[in-house]
Amino acid sequence: MILSPQKLTLEQWDGHWDLLARQGLLRPEHCGPLSRHVSDGDTRLLALRFDNSPAALQLWNLLLTEQDRLWQWKEGGKRLVGTMKDLGTVPVMAYSLDDLVAFYPDGAWWTPCVMEMNQQLLQIADSLGIDESFCPVRAMLGAFVNRNHFPIPDLLICSVGATCDDFSAIAQRLNGLGFPILWWEIPHRRPPEPWEEAVQIGNGLVAPASLVSLVRNELDRVRSALSALAGTDLDDLKLQAAISRANQVRSLLASLNRLAFTATLSPLPALEVLIAQMLAIHFCSDLGKTVDVLRALLAQAKQRVDAGLGYGRPDDVRIFWVNPPADIKVMNLVEDYGGRICGTDFMFTHALDPIDLDLPPMDALARIALADPMVGPVCDRARRIAAEIQRFGCEAVVVCRIPGASHCATEGSLIAQYLRQTCELPVVEVEVPSLVDTTVHVFENRIKALIETAKARRRG
Amino acid sequence: MTSADVIYNCPFVPAEWIKAHGLRPVRLNPRPSWGMHILGQIEGICPYALAFANHAAACDAGLVVFTTRCDQMRRVYELWKVCTGRPAFLLNLPTCRQSAAAQRFYIDELLRLGRYMEQFGGRRPTKPILAQIMLQANQDLETPVSPNRGAVPVAILGGPLMNTDMVLFDTLASGGAYVVFDGTQGGTRCIHRPFDRRELCEDPLQELALAYLDIPDVFFRPNDGLYRWLKAQIDDTAVRGLILHHYIWCDKWKAECWRIRQWLPIPTVVLSNDGQTGLDSPGIRNRLSAFLEAIR
Ligand code: SF4
Ligand code: SF4
Numbered sequence: 001m002i003l004s005p006q007k008l009t010l011e012q013w014d015g016h017w018d019l020l021a022r023q024g025l026l027r028p029e030h031c032g033p034l035s036r037h038v039s040d041g042d043t044r045l046l047a048l049r050f051d052n053s054p055a056a057l058q059l060w061n062l063l064l065t066e067q068d069r070l071w072q073w074k075e076g077g078k079r080l081v082g083t084m085k086d087l088g089t090v091p092v093m094a095y096s097l098d099d100l101v102a103f104y105p106d107g108a109w110w111t112p113c114v115m116e117m118n119q120q121l122l123q124i125a126d127s128l129g130i131d132e133s134f135c136p137v138r139a140m141l142g143a144f145v146n147r148n149h150f151p152i153p154d155l156l157i158c159s160v161g162a163t164c165d166d167f168s169a170i171a172q173r174l175n176g177l178g179f180p181i182l183w184w185e186i187p188h189r190r191p192p193e194p195w196e197e198a199v200q201i202g203n204g205l206v207a208p209a210s211l212v213s214l215v216r217n218e219l220d221r222v223r224s225a226l227s228a229l230a231g232t233d234l235d236d237l238k239l240q241a242a243i244s245r246a247n248q249v250r251s252l253l254a255s256l257n258r259l260a261f262t263a264t265l266s267p268l269p270a271l272e273v274l275i276a277q278m279l280a281i282h283f284c285s286d287l288g289k290t291v292d293v294l295r296a297l298l299a300q301a302k303q304r305v306d307a308g309l310g311y312g313r314p315d316d317v318r319i320f321w322v323n324p325p326a327d328i329k330v331m332n333l334v335e336d337y338g339g340r341i342c343g344t345d346f347m348f349t350h351a352l353d354p355i356d357l358d359l360p361p362m363d364a365l366a367r368i369a370l371a372d373p374m375v376g377p378v379c380d381r382a383r384r385i386a387a388e389i390q391r392f393g394c395e396a397v398v399v400c401r402i403p404g405a406s407h408c409a410t411e412g413s414l415i416a417q418y419l420r421q422t423c424e425l426p427v428v429e430v431e432v433p434s435l436v437d438t439t440v441h442v443f444e445n446r447i448k449a450l451i452e453t454a455k456a457r458r459r460g
Numbered sequence: 461m462t463s464a465d466v467i468y469n470c471p472f473v474p475a476e477w478i479k480a481h482g483l484r485p486v487r488l489n490p491r492p493s494w495g496m497h498i499l500g501q502i503e504g505i506c507p508y509a510l511a512f513a514n515h516a517a518a519c520d521a522g523l524v525v526f527t528t529r530c531d532q533m534r535r536v537y538e539l540w541k542v543c544t545g546r547p548a549f550l551l552n553l554p555t556c557r558q559s560a561a562a563q564r565f566y567i568d569e570l571l572r573l574g575r576y577m578e579q580f581g582g583r584r585p586t587k588p589i590l591a592q593i594m595l596q597a598n599q600d601l602e603t604p605v606s607p608n609r610g611a612v613p614v615a616i617l618g619g620p621l622m623n624t625d626m627v628l629f630d631t632l633a634s635g636g637a638y639v640v641f642d643g644t645q646g647g648t649r650c651i652h653r654p655f656d657r658r659e660l661c662e663d664p665l666q667e668l669a670l671a672y673l674d675i676p677d678v679f680f681r682p683n684d685g686l687y688r689w690l691k692a693q694i695d696d697t698a699v700r701g702l703i704l705h706h707y708i709w710c711d712k713w714k715a716e717c718w719r720i721r722q723w724l725p726i727p728t729v730v731l732s733n734d735g736q737t738g739l740d741s742p743g744i745r746n747r748l749s750a751f752l753e754a755i756r
Contacts, residue, residue: 129718
């Protein structure tokens with residue numbers, strides 16, 4: 001049975017839940033109604049509107065139960081690895097070993113939004129001198145201090161080098177508070193010199209072989225630490241198997257994105273597409289469930305496309321979105337204003353690209369780590385965005401600025417400038433705070449102006 | 461400036477390496493960007509990084525070297541290239557300096573810088589030439605500070621200062637203080653240790669790299685070296701108060717200020733610099749004078 005796509009408030013979802021249950025459309029993996037998470041403190045849910053499919057429910061439940069899952073894993077004897085900053089590479093290594101579970105404490109980035117600042121995480125960070133001149137990842141410091149958000153990992157691993165100053169500074173402070181960290185170097189990805197050996201690292205990018213080799217050596221240190229933690233060798237065979245499973249996730253997401261961005265009507269709302277993409281980073285601490293959720297979402301999207309169903313109108317303005325929004329509610333709002341997200345770069349495109357299975361696994365992982373859009377030159381990132389804009393036929397671009405982020409001021413304006421010149425599209429830069437409510441009129445005006453400009457260009 | 465000048469600001473660009481290539485190292489102490497915005501005025505950029513880039517852009521000649529010591533500088537390098545259309549060199553620095561791989565990486569980067577300098581008239585140095593320049597540098601290092609009797613011993617710590625910020629030293633002197641150690645980027649903290657004579661005869665480039673990587677800086681991970689250096693300085697001097705300086709948007713120094721204050725056994729005052737008002741404002745003068753009075 002195909003459900004007509006409809007965005008529901010949390011309250012409406014509760015009624016919808018009863019209906020689906022009566023119709024026998026819910027299975028155990030759908031867990032329970034979303035509203036139960038509000039009592040856990042996830043109050044931002046009350047301000048969002050959600051897709052009405054059981055698949056979307058499964059997605060949200062997977063996301064919102066992660067904290068419980070981590071405690072369960074820990075109590076069940078698994079060793080927890082807190083991987084920080086690299087977004088997508090170290091978890092593949094950790095999930096090669098059955099006894100390890102990896103997650104990103106960086107995920108606290110969204111806690112001030114999801115919990116609407118109720119948890120005082122930012123206040124704790126403030127009290128430690130990490131104020132609003134840092135990006136929302138400062139909430140992570142608060143989460144480590146108050147120990148309410150995730151179990152303290154058995155091993156913390158953090159990439160540094162060509163990373164943002166915010167994260168590097170905050171991770172160092174964490175270290176200073178007594179949390180040991182295994183640091184590994186991710187150097188700035190520069191173009192190879194004419195005399196250097198160059199290697200392809202995926203998606204048209206090349207890097208000097210010496211950089212790939214440096215990263216491989218650094219990841220070898222990570223490999224040793226993971227082996228020691230699990231008490232078993234992390235060999236190439238295990239790594240190959242984990243890479244295959246990670247690629248399965250990446251391939252499902254690629255199909256989902258393609259459908260979401262190219263169908264006449266969008267089969268899934270932008271908010272759910274954002275959440276689905278986030279699963280690529282560390283599989284929400286459960287690789288098996290991630291695959292199930294993505295399969296269900298993809299099946300749902302296909303059904304809707306085949307039936308000619310979807311959100312919005314065919315003439316909605318096709319927008320490319322750059323950077324993750326600190327308040328996920330804006331994904332709903334853009335659609336309310338007549339926009340449709342048809343391409344994204346949430347800063348972890350390397351976690352969506354397939355990992356090369358023909359290479360020795362450590363080599364493949366080193367290459368994918370170096371393909372991180374944030375460690376390379378801005379022009380590489382802008383070029384990829386331009387190619388995606390063309391691929392998905394986008395008509396306008398939003399460069400979302402993250403409050404306090406060390407890279408946004410320069411990077412955002414360079415990307416905007418490049419896209420204006422290369423794609424000749426209207427571009428707006430707009431800052432999205434963790435709770436957009438107080439500045440929502442500014443946001444609305446800027447997005448609506450962008451949409452109007454794009455529509456005027458259609459008329460020539 | 462001449463085309464033989466190599467303009468840089470980062471202490472991890474070895475002046476000896478530039479000299480060994482027959483070029484002139486020019487460590488820029490930039491002036492603030494006031495009104496001179498070749499790179500535009502963008503909210504959220506470290507004012508020092510912007511000032512360095514603007515000042516370098518205003519120099520009509522010379523080869524400019526940026527480094528990846530912080531994200532701000534790495535990205536300002538890109539802005540510089542786009543806005544000026546001029547070439548520049550970005551030196552990749554290792555952050556995890558303890559590993560042998562990181563040391564090799566730094567040496568490779570210095571060699572890459574060398575090849576770059578050769579394109580601009582530099583000559584590839586022989587080992588003896590580099591060794592000789594390093595020996596000379598060892599002699600230049602010996603500049604003991606003479607204590608100023610009767611004045612209050614204070615220290616300064618933090619990132620770089622712009623040329624107008626040097627007024628801080630005058631303010632302290634006129635307030636009856638003298639600086640027993642300068643831990644800013646232009647001070648003793650960022651001067652490399654003496655080169656080891658035996659090592660530099662065997663492999664001067666390696667010794668050069670290791671000596672520079674020993675500079676205790678806030679950007680290394682972990683940054684314990686900075687704290688070890690600070691402790692040694694405090695133990696060795698009769699310092700009574702510390703002035704901590706950082707620019708707004710400089711996350712690496714700003715984040716450490718809180719920890720340094722907790723950790724230090726002496727009073728500290730934090731000066732947060734927006735790069736516009738400068739360190740000569742009445743507000744800062746007042747704070748410093750109150751601080752000096754309190755620790756006298
Ligand atoms: S949002 Fe930007 S500044 Fe913040 S942690 Fe992520 S990459 Fe760093
Ligand atoms: S002051 Fe800080 S942010 Fe600015 S260039 Fe120096 S290290 Fe980077």
